[in-house]
Amino acid sequence: MRRRTFLKGLAATATVVSAGPLIITERTIAQTRTIYVNTWGGSWTAAEEAAFFKPFTEQTGIRVRTVAPVSYAKLKAQVQSGNYEWDITAITQADLLRAEREGLVEPVDWTVVKKDKLFPNAVYANGLAYCALGTNLAYRKDKFPQGGPKSWADFWDVKKFPGSRSMLNNAVRTVQFALVADGVPVDKVFPLDVDRAFRKLDQIKPHVKVWWTQGNQSQQLLRDGEVDMIVMWNARASELQQQSLPVELVWHGATITTTMWGVAKGAPNRKLAWGFLQFAVQPKPQADFANKLYYGPTNPEAFKYISPEVSRQLPTYPENVKVAIKPDTVAEADQTAKIQERFTQWLAS
Amino acid sequence: MAGELSGAALLPESAVRGARRNATAWLLIAPSCLALVLLFVVPIAYVLLLSVTDPRLSLAHYQRIFTVPVYTRVMVNTFVTSVIVTALCLVIGYPFAYVMARRAGWVSTLLLTVVAMSFWTGFLVRSYAWLVILGSKGPVVAAYGALGLGKAPQLLFSTFSSTLGMTHILLPYMILALYASMRKIAGSHLKAAASLGARPAAAFREVFLPLSLPGVVNGSLLVFVSCLGFFVTPVLLGTPRDMMISQLINQQIEELLAFGFASAVAVVLLIATCAVLAIYNHYAGLDRLWG
Numbered sequence: 001m002r003r004r005t006f007l008k009g010l011a012a013t014a015t016v017v018s019a020g021p022l023i024i025t026e027r028t029i030a031q032t033r034t035i036y037v038n039t040w041g042g043s044w045t046a047a048e049e050a051a052f053f054k055p056f057t058e059q060t061g062i063r064v065r066t067v068a069p070v071s072y073a074k075l076k077a078q079v080q081s082g083n084y085e086w087d088i089t090a091i092t093q094a095d096l097l098r099a100e101r102e103g104l105v106e107p108v109d110w111t112v113v114k115k116d117k118l119f120p121n122a123v124y125a126n127g128l129a130y131c132a133l134g135t136n137l138a139y140r141k142d143k144f145p146q147g148g149p150k151s152w153a154d155f156w157d158v159k160k161f162p163g164s165r166s167m168l169n170n171a172v173r174t175v176q177f178a179l180v181a182d183g184v185p186v187d188k189v190f191p192l193d194v195d196r197a198f199r200k201l202d203q204i205k206p207h208v209k210v211w212w213t214q215g216n217q218s219q220q221l222l223r224d225g226e227v228d229m230i231v232m233w234n235a236r237a238s239e240l241q242q243q244s245l246p247v248e249l250v251w252h253g254a255t256i257t258t259t260m261w262g263v264a265k266g267a268p269n270r271k272l273a274w275g276f277l278q279f280a281v282q283p284k285p286q287a288d289f290a291n292k293l294y295y296g297p298t299n300p301e302a303f304k305y306i307s308p309e310v311s312r313q314l315p316t317y318p319e320n321v322k323v324a325i326k327p328d329t330v331a332e333a334d335q336t337a338k339i340q341e342r343f344t345q346w347l348a349s
Numbered sequence: 350m351a352g353e354l355s356g357a358a359l360l361p362e363s364a365v366r367g368a369r370r371n372a373t374a375w376l377l378i379a380p381s382c383l384a385l386v387l388l389f390v391v392p393i394a395y396v397l398l399l400s401v402t403d404p405r406l407s408l409a410h411y412q413r414i415f416t417v418p419v420y421t422r423v424m425v426n427t428f429v430t431s432v433i434v435t436a437l438c439l440v441i442g443y444p445f446a447y448v449m450a451r452r453a454g455w456v457s458t459l460l461l462t463v464v465a466m467s468f469w470t471g472f473l474v475r476s477y478a479w480l481v482i483l484g485s486k487g488p489v490v491a492a493y494g495a496l497g498l499g500k501a502p503q504l505l506f507s508t509f510s511s512t513l514g515m516t517h518i519l520l521p522y523m524i525l526a527l528y529a530s531m532r533k534i535a536g537s538h539l540k541a542a543a544s545l546g547a548r549p550a551a552a553f554r555e556v557f558l559p560l561s562l563p564g565v566v567n568g569s570l571l572v573f574v575s576c577l578g579f580f581v582t583p584v585l586l587g588t589p590r591d592m593m594i595s596q597l598i599n600q601q602i603e604e605l606l607a608f609g610f611a612s613a614v615a616v617v618l619l620i621a622t623c624a625v626l627a628i629y630n631h632y633a634g635l636d637r638l639w640g
């Protein structure tokens with residue numbers, strides 16, 4: 001008997017030890033009402049802090065802690081192992097669809113979320129839409145006094161627009177830009193002709209100085225003049241403009257992706273999490289976020305609180321949507337893994 | 350039970366005491382053993398298991414590592430880079446450590462302080478420092494222009510900058526290992542050589558260099574093995590073509606969710622590292638690694 005108790009104790013110790021991050025134990029012991037959010041860090045998290053987390057804590061007393069950066073791999077690992085580092089994750093729409101198919105996210109808890117308080121199309125693949133993000137061509141105006149590149153075809157044209165280039169290390173985005181550069185109209189990018197895209201990518205590869213991975217890195221590259229043109233998230237470029245740097249943003253051929261919020265399957269604080277998400281997609285917090293960081297609100301009502309000047313710079317502004325690549329989330333979710341693998345090999349060879 | 354007791358009673362007193370002392374020793378190291386097993390052996394076993402079971406039971410991942418050219422190239426590149434970085438650290442570190450060990454007083458202290466400060470500065474900070482130094486608005490490019498050498502070559506985001514960054518970060522390990530073994534070489538050895546007619550160069554070659562070899566081997570091993578698993582610096586300063594094994598592992602997990610394949614790559618890295626350590630153990634003995 002005693003031996004068995006000892007073994008049980010040992011097993012319990014093993015579980016605690018293998019649970020790893022102190023967060024978990026701290027959370028279980030303290031019994032405080034805290035939710036954990038996986039987010040992108042940097043200015044993104046700062047804007048979330050001001051628009052969502054602080055007002056939510058003031059209203060409910062529930063604390064919000066963040067973990068960065070967003071990692072699909074960690075989402076999968078924590079659901080499989082049962083050791084949760086966070087309850088909510090920010091995630092792109094295509095990745096959320098993948099996660100839903102793999103059973104990694106909780107279904108919407110309709111006992112907490114009120115349907116009549118949501119806007120149309122707020123719910124997708126068991127998550128709530130919270131902002132739209134543009135991935136654009138951006139360039140230094142001072143490097144192109146005769147006028148800079150206006151399209152991906154110009155980005156590819158190293159004779160007409162000489163200068164160093166940097167691109168985002170993301171397969172699915174890059175493939176779409178290559179297709180538009182090769183003459184595919186922005187509304188005909190899907191279904192993706194992957195072979196054609198890679199043939200086009202071969203042309204630009206020697207001219208790409210850096211394949212960046214972090215938003216801060218992209219800003220540093222353009223700010224320090226390390227590169228003259230770059231693939232960049234729209235709000236990151238707007239931030240540079242606000243710092244009075246001569247940066248121009250191109251909307252033609254940009255991808256506009258919806259960022260979602262999902263709740264990790266089996267997360268310990270999922271009830272509180274849904275309460276928070278319900279709060280965060282309301283017009284006022286949505287507008288506060290967009291005013292801080294120029295990513296578009298998904299709740300149309302939010303535009304009531306946003307000035308026309310700011311609206312024009314958001315990815316959900318109709319004129320911007322019109323010239324951007326028409327997204328096909330399902331196709332992206334289907335093909336991401338395969339394209340990513342090919343891209344990885346292509347980059348390293 | 351009784352049999353055992355009587356058996357023990359037949360043994361001489363000292364043997365019993367020895368056995369008891371042994372048991373106490375085992376009890377004392379039990380917590381650290383348990384921690385090692387739980388935090389080290391179990392996870393490694395799990396990685397090993399994943400590499401042959403995820404998504405299904407097979408050795409396909411290993412086959413892929415050695416048949417897909419890109420992955421083989423990453424392996425080769427990792428080893429070649431590690432050899433180059435080790436050689437550079439040795440060439441730069443040896444004279445540095447020599448001066449540190451042979452000069453007394455403030456010179457030695459100053460040099461040691463420099464090495465220690467470099468050692469204690471985070472490697473992320475040191476990697477970013479190179480971004481500034483080698484950047485297109487940095488001092489190196491400015492010096493190029495000022496000297497009228499024309500347009501500076503592309504320094505950043507190249508094999509050159511990534512090798513430079515890794516050498517910089519690993520240099521303190523090499524210097525400290527060399528310094529530790531050089532400090533033990535008594536100055537009287539060199540005096541004796543001189544008294545027997547050896548010129549300084551000959552005394553160095555015949556006496557000092559052979560005596561410092563353990564430090565050379567230790568330092569090289571430390572640098573080489575650390576370099577095998579390098580991650581951040583090549584990501585920040587290098588190109589995708591210079592990918593190291595750990596970048597490949599990260600990419601497989603973060604972007605492709607290929608836990609099984611990533612585990613297989615990790616196992617190959619582990620085996621390679623163990624092989625290097627085994628060779629070292631055979632010729633030098635692992636217990637001598639820390640002086």
